[in-house]
Amino acid sequence: MPASERIKNIVMELKSHAPFTLFGALTGIFCMLIFKGLAQDTSHKIFYVFHPAHVVLSAMVTASMFELHTKKPKILIVILVGIFGSIGVATLSDSLIPYMGEALLGMHVHVHGHEHVGFVERAHIGFIEAWHIVIPAAIVGSLLAYFKPKTKIPHAGHVLLSTWASSFHILIAMGGQVSAWKMGGSFCFLFLAVWVPCCISDIVFPLMFTGGKIRHCHH
DSSP states (O other): OOHHHHHHHHHHHHHHHHHHHHHHHHHHHHHHHHTTTOOHHHHHHHHHHHHHHHHHHHHHHHHHHHHHTSSSOOHHHHHHHHHHHHHHHHHIIIIIHHHHHHHHTTOOOOGGGOSSOOHHHHHTOHHHHTHHHHHHHHHHHHHHHHHSOOOHHHHHHHHHHHHHHHHHHHHHHHTTOOOHHHHHHHHHHHHHHHHHHHHIIIIIHHHTSOOSOOOOTTO
């Protein structure tokens, strides 16, 4: 497929995903309003429920897209594509973009009251801080994709899970100090945290290894 046509397809996918991502971001803000008084430790624990779950579904979609566009791929290659595609993008989506938003919005409340923790703990980099949960989650998702590749349901699911993981990441930093400014800014970062990274994970990353046309997972 020519590069221009591939870019055109990717742009079309981004536009098609925008309305559902907008809906996801709204559910994230709704979640934050309901649980705004939650203790930081509890928000931290919930983050490490949604983040690994997001990784599982992201690995399923990434590995499935790769497998559906590759003739008889080897299981090891499918697993590696699923692991690197899901962990890299889920870290960007659930941790790095929310962390950047928190810094720009002036959220400096630290978990457990420790002010001198490192970047990994402040940004909650899952595959390092909780590697024993996140990496196995990526392997499980990749294996499920290898034996039964699916894209539609896992994609919709992991968009929502990513939004909720990002929401609780922000709640940790917010520490109950809610304001209209923080909520409005959080909505913008929730949208960006899901829209671009998830489309990269599900569409761009797998097709880096293939020459086929995109099978539109949102149809």
